[in-house]
Amino acid sequence: MNVPRAFARWGLLLVFVVVFGGFSAWLPGKFPTSGNVQDILTSQPPGIFIAFAAMLVLVVGEFDLSLGATLGIAQYLVLKLITHYGLSWEAAIVATLGVGAAIGLANAIAVIGLGINSFIATIGIATILEGLTQWISSGSEPLFGGAPKGFTTLAQTKHLVVLPVYYALVAAAALWVLLEFTLLGRQMRATGANRGAAKLSGIRTGRARATAFVLAGILAAVGGILVTAQVGAADATSGPSFLLPAYAAAFLGATAIRPGFFNVWGTVIAIFLVAVGITGLQLKGVETWVTPVFNGSVLLLAVTVSNVAAAQRVLVRARSAVPWRGRSQPRTR
Amino acid sequence: MTSAAPGITARTSDEGVLAVKGLECRFGATHALRGVDVTVRAGEVLALLGENGAGKSTLIKILAGVLKPSAGVIRLGDDVFPRGLTPEQARAHGLAFVHQDLALLETLSVAENIAHVAGFRRSYGFISWRRQLDAARELLARWEIDIDPSTPVQHLEAAQRALVAVARGVATDARAIVFDEPTAALPRHDVDLLYGAVERLRAAGVAVVYVTHRLSEVARLADRAAVLRDGELVGTVAVAETSETELVEMIVGAKLAGDVAAPGAGGDELLRLRDLAGAGVESVTLTLRRGEILALVGLVGAGHRAVGRMVAGIEPATGGEMQLSGARYRPRNPRDAHRAAVVYVPGDRLAEGAFPTLDTGTNFSLRERRTAAFASLRRVHAAASGVFREWNVIPSAPDAPFAALSGGNQQKVVLAKWMTPRPDVLVAEEPTAGIDVGTKSAIYERLAEAARAGTAVLLLSSDADEVAVIADRVIVFGRGAPRVELARGELTAARIAQECYAA
Numbered sequence: 065m066n067v068p069r070a071f072a073r074w075g076l077l078l079v080f081v082v083v084f085g086g087f088s089a090w091l092p093g094k095f096p097t098s099g100n101v102q103d104i105l106t107s108q109p110p111g112i113f114i115a116f117a118a119m120l121v122l123v124v125g126e127f128d129l130s131l132g133a134t135l136g137i138a139q140y141l142v143l144k145l146i147t148h149y150g151l152s153w154e155a156a157i158v159a160t161l162g163v164g165a166a167i168g169l170a171n172a173i174a175v176i177g178l179g180i181n182s183f184i185a186t187i188g189i190a191t192i193l194e195g196l197t198q199w200i201s202s203g204s205e206p207l208f209g210g211a212p213k214g215f216t217t218l219a220q221t222k223h224l225v226v227l228p229v230y231y232a233l234v235a236a237a238a239l240w241v242l243l244e245f246t247l248l249g250r251q252m253r254a255t256g257a258n259r260g261a262a263k264l265s266g267i268r269t270g271r272a273r274a275t276a277f278v279l280a281g282i283l284a285a286v287g288g289i290l291v292t293a294q295v296g297a298a299d300a301t302s303g304p305s306f307l308l309p310a311y312a313a314a315f316l317g318a319t320a321i322r323p324g325f326f327n328v329w330g331t332v333i334a335i336f337l338v339a340v341g342i343t344g345l346q347l348k349g350v351e352t353w354v355t356p357v358f359n360g361s362v363l364l365l366a367v368t369v370s371n372v373a374a375a376q377r378v379l380v381r382a383r384s385a386v387p388w389r390g391r392s393q394p395r396t397r
Numbered sequence: 398m399t400s401a402a403p404g405i406t407a408r409t410s411d412e413g414v415l416a417v418k419g420l421e422c423r424f425g426a427t428h429a430l431r432g433v434d435v436t437v438r439a440g441e442v443l444a445l446l447g448e449n450g451a452g453k454s455t456l457i458k459i460l461a462g463v464l465k466p467s468a469g470v471i472r473l474g475d476d477v478f479p480r481g482l483t484p485e486q487a488r489a490h491g492l493a494f495v496h497q498d499l500a501l502l503e504t505l506s507v508a509e510n511i512a513h514v515a516g517f518r519r520s521y522g523f524i525s526w527r528r529q530l531d532a533a534r535e536l537l538a539r540w541e542i543d544i545d546p547s548t549p550v551q552h553l554e555a556a557q558r559a560l561v562a563v564a565r566g567v568a569t570d571a572r573a574i575v576f577d578e579p580t581a582a583l584p585r586h587d588v589d590l591l592y593g594a595v596e597r598l599r600a601a602g603v604a605v606v607y608v609t610h611r612l613s614e615v616a617r618l619a620d621r622a623a624v625l626r627d628g629e630l631v632g633t634v635a636v637a638e639t640s641e642t643e644l645v646e647m648i649v650g651a652k653l654a655g656d657v658a659a660p661g662a663g664g665d666e667l668l669r670l671r672d673l674a675g676a677g678v679e680s681v682t683l684t685l686r687r688g689e690i691l692a693l694v695g696l697v698g699a700g701h702r703a704v705g706r707m708v709a710g711i712e713p714a715t716g717g718e719m720q721l722s723g724a725r726y727r728p729r730n731p732r733d734a735h736r737a738a739v740v741y742v743p744g745d746r747l748a749e750g751a752f753p754t755l756d757t758g759t760n761f762s763l764r765e766r767r768t769a770a771f772a773s774l775r776r777v778h779a780a781a782s783g784v785f786r787e788w789n790v791i792p793s794a795p796d797a798p799f800a801a802l803s804g805g806n807q808q809k810v811v812l813a814k815w816m817t818p819r820p821d822v823l824v825a826e827e828p829t830a831g832i833d834v835g836t837k838s839a840i841y842e843r844l845a846e847a848a849r850a851g852t853a854v855l856l857l858s859s860d861a862d863e864v865a866v867i868a869d870r871v872i873v874f875g876r877g878a879p880r881v882e883l884a885r886g887e888l889t890a891a892r893i894a895q896e897c898y899a900a
Contacts, residue, residue: 245523254513257502264461264500265513266484324504 076320076330076366087344094347095167102225104339105293109228111339113287114306115313115331116239117280122314122326124276125244125256126175126182131284131306131310133193134167136303138288140201143298147210156215161285168281172274194304195199201300208297219293228290232332235283240328252276253325286297313338319366338362413438414604415460415492420469420492422455422628429455431628432469437573437604442595444615444636445608446648447625449831450791450803453608456625457577460489461494468833472570473573488514491572497608497831499562501550507561508533508546515568540564540594541591554697556587563594573604573711578831580614583859587697592618596796610833612641613862624648664688668708668726668739668822678703679877680717685822685853689843692856692864695874697899704874705824705857709741710734721822728819735764740820742812744827744857750811751799757781758795761814789839806837812840819852826857841867861890861897873897 071078114131121128138160145156166321167189174185198204221227242251254262255272262269287306292298316337317330341362342355413436422430430452433687437443458464460471462484463588467736471478473490494500494516501510508526511533512518533546540559548556556614559579566574575597575671578736595618607619613624615636622639624631625648631647664687673681678700685691693701706712710728719726721737728734731741743749751760758781778795785793790802792810799807812828826842829837844867848854856866864871871883873896881896 241523245526247517247524250509250513250517250524252507254502254505257504258500261500262513263465264484264494264496265502265510266488269515379404 072319072323073321075369076316076333077336079366080340083337083344084340087347091344091347095344096130100343100347104336104343105225105229108225108291108335108339109232110287110294111230111309111313112335113235113283113290114165115233115310115317115335117287117330118307118329119282119308119314119317119326119331120239120252120276121182121280122311122318123256124273124306125184125250125259126273128171128277128280129183129186129307130167130171130190130193131280132304133190133197134164134281134284134303135288135291135306136300137167137193137197137200138164139303140197140207140288140291140300142289143207143211143292144200146212146215147207153212157289160289161282164283164285164288164338165278165283166281167285168278169274171281172277173203175277176270176273183288183336185360190304197300197303204300206297206299208286211292211296216293216296219290219375226294228294229288231286235286236328236332243328248272248275255377256326309338309359310357316366319369334366399452410635414474415606416472417456417460418470418472418747420456420471421467422452422459422464423467430459430466430469431494432438432624433628433630435623435630435633437606439572439604440599440602441620442599442605442607442618443624444619444622445606445631446610446615446622446644447616448648448803448805449837450627450805451625451648451693451833452628453609453625455575455628457494457575457608460487460492460575461496463826473855477598482722488569491570493566493569493571493574495559495562495566495574495576497577497579499558501558501562503551503566504549506547506549507537507553509740510550510561511546511565511568518728531599536568538565540597554587555583556590556697558737559583559587560592567598567603571603572608574598575606575608577608578610580609580611588614608746610831610837611862612644612834615644616641621701628762645834648833656848664851667722669720670704670708670717671720672832673704673714673719675703675707675714676714677877678707681879682717683872683879685855687821689869690846690848690856690867692858692871693874694858694861694864694871694893694897696859699874699897700877701872702826702857702875705741705855707827708734708822708855709739709824711741738821739817739824740822741824742815742826742828744830746804746807746811751807753798754794755799757785757790757802757810760799760810761785761795761817764814782847784817788843805832808832808840809836812843816847819847819850821851822853822855823847824855824857827859827862828856829863837863861893864888864893865890 094100109270113127114135117131118128142156142160142165145151146153146157151265170188171182172187174180174189175182178185201207219226219228242254251262252272252275254265254267255269259269288303291302313331313334314326316334317332318326320326320330320333321327322330338359341358345354418434420430420433433452433456435445435456445453445456455464457464459481462482465481471482473492476490478486478576478728496800502513512529517524517533519525520528530546537544537546540560540563542557542559542564544553550561553561562579566577579591581659583591595605595607602899607614609615614810619636622636622644623633626648634644634647666684667687668685670681670683675697681700681704693704695701695768705710707714710731710733713729714727721739726737728737728739734741747753752763758778761781761784762777781795782793784794788809790806790813802810808828816823823844828844829840832840841863844854844856845875856864856868868888869885871888871893872879873881873893875897883892883896
């Protein structure tokens with residue numbers, strides 16, 4: 065196998081292994097323990113879901129900046145429906161997922177129907193959602209208690225690791241199949257690659273983009289429900305803080321596994337790389353301000369390395385390409 | 398159309414596989430098509446000719462389902478579409494396209510590009526990439542196209558991309574296929590591959606519509622030619638019975654293109670390259686004189702284009718040196734080059750040469766030192782509109798969106814921008830690619846005029862006819878270095894093409 069290409073593909077995983085190994089050697093009693101690994105795994109699923117949402121929308125060439133607000137309203141709404149409106153927890157989850165889908169649809173209508181740039185349209189929707197969240201939470205008051213047992217066991221039951229880790233795994237597998245092995249997924253990919261060319265190929269690019277927005281809304285709502293179920297309480301204001309890390313993970317993920325494409329497994333690796341790094345630093349006792357600095361630096365570094373690798377490949381190609389016969393011919397040096 | 402009794406074939410070959418009748422198209426005040434009738438029969442190649450803005454693109458867009466006609470019908474086989482087509486209907490009825498910019502999904506593989514048009518191979522409902530690759534490999538083999546279907550399209554050469562676009566078009570058993578200037582961006586050598594594909598389609602009984610500006614292609618490929626001018630059909634003629642001059646007259650109407658005046662003979666030495674090296678180029682030594690048009694030609698990857706880009710400061714030189722008027726010249730970026738009065742006109746207008754969404758006046762003025770820090774829009778536009786009138790840009794009003802102009806007029810705007818004020822060195826890459834004959838000769842005249850006034854023109858062209866007409870000297874590149882130099886007396890299109898292959 066071609067070494068630079070293998071490095072581009074597996075480099076991020078290698079960095080993950082090095083960071084994990086490094087902290088294990090540095091903090092032998094604290095870091096590589098089952099308890100610590102459990103902690104890392106337990107805290108990631110909501111972030112994974114919202115990162116998948118960000119990735120899906122990026123695949124079709126759009127942005128959705130309302131994902132954080134969607135997560136925020138979902139985490140509050142699901143508990144409020146149970147405690148104040150007497151819904152069973154199952155019905156509350158279904159209703160909340162429905163709201164997530166409806167938000168995705170609203171984004172799709174604004175972007176595809178009304179033709180508003182997705183950056184602007186989803187900021188608008190996000191702002192509306194923040195207002196609505198304040199409304200239903202009577203001025204952003206947190207909601208404590210009242211979560212029924214069935215609801216919290218969904219997130220807190222542990223079989224080796226807590227259940228949400230398995231949910232994330234199932235979602236990852238499903239999205240991977242969607243994007244790589246279904247017509248709809250490939251049409252979404254093609255739409256993001258070149259919308260004009262996709263349209264001329266007969267692809268319904270509007271439908272592909274709308275699908276991405278709706279699925280993203282649902283995934284963000286799942287993230288919100290998981291946060292509430294894990295904590296057993298709902299904080300109406302925490303949604304937006306999930307947004308930028310989700311995009312960072314999606315962009316970082318695009319430097320691995322299928323370099324140059326937003327992809328599921330790259331996104332997963334990216335999330336755990338950042339989580340492992342931060343946990344290690346925190347165990348070492350660094351101050352909290354180090355966390356975002358670390359986050360941002362990893363993103364910039366990874367994207368830079370991947371750009372340099374891509375530029376190298378282009379130069380190598382320009383020197384070695386036999387122009388009009390393709391590359392199937394053996395080359396003599 | 399008369400109805401026939403069942404079992405009797407009423408259709409004669411004259412009715413054709415694809416026909417449009419009374420096609421009209423208006424955008425606001427513009428009447429882009431006025432009652433056009435065209436028919437294409439099975440197993441024939443119909444060339445669709447006309448100047449830029451004559452209505453060819455509009456007609457193609459209507460067929461592709463991108464635009465709706467204002468009136469008129471389209472017939473595909475037995476099915477009549479009175480209000481235009483959708484892209485899905487066009488495909489379902491066996492109408493395929495090879496678009497001018499090929500409309501390929503660059504980052505995706507060849508196999509996937511084919512599949513998005515022809516359908517994916519699946520097993521158990523999911524896409525089977527193994528079977529998809531096999532199907533694509535088989536399709537490519539059937540058309541004798543030597544490409545690995547797993548390659549991303551962005552890694553292919555121009556000709557290979559065009560062939561992928563053709564293969565994709567015919568993958569659905571098309572009955573009719575439309576080629577929209579497929580060779581505009583292709584080097585001469587690669588064009589033969591495409592001609593081969595067109596001839597095989599004809600032999601297979603497919604109806605082919607072939608849009609082109611190159612009359613040599615019409616003579617070589619087409620059975621009949623339909624000529625559009627100002628949105629009207631001038632006529633449809635049998636190519637074998639029509640001379641090239643007659644075709645040109647049909648295309649341009651009364652205003653026949655005159656001969657280009659001979660450029661200046663060449664004065665003092667202006668630019669000297671010694672052992673210049675860079676990406677894809679090794680050891681280039683040449684001189685360029687004031688007042689001459691020096692053409693650098695070659696096949697894809699021969700290195701001539703990279704030389705032009707190094708002179709213009711776009712690509713870095715890694716070895717050797719350049720001298721401008723005897724002084725060391727080493728541009729680190731295009732801005733350095735502009736300060737030394739060296740300008741570059743890119744071949745790909747829309748990607749590199751212009752700001753398609755902005756108006757033409759702004760396009761003209763977006764050049765450093767053209768505008769003061771607080772430029773008045775009115776003054777910028779006034780300056781632009783004067784130059785546009787001089788260049789005969791239509792419309793000459795500087796507030797027209799660049800993208801709304803025809804290709805020829807767009808190119809005039811781009812050239813006017815870089816040739817006002819007159820540069821010392823003009824590096825022009827494919828200055829007439831995809832442009833009608835009338836505008837072509839106007840542009841040649843402009844280049845010759847600049848040369849007479851003292852500009853040294855470095856022409857990077859893959860159009861041997863063009864080079865033969867306007868160049869004083871030609872240097873043929875091969876594998877990253879100059880191979881042969883041809884002087885004015887030896888310049889014929891055939892000789893240039895022959896040297897390109899040999900280099």
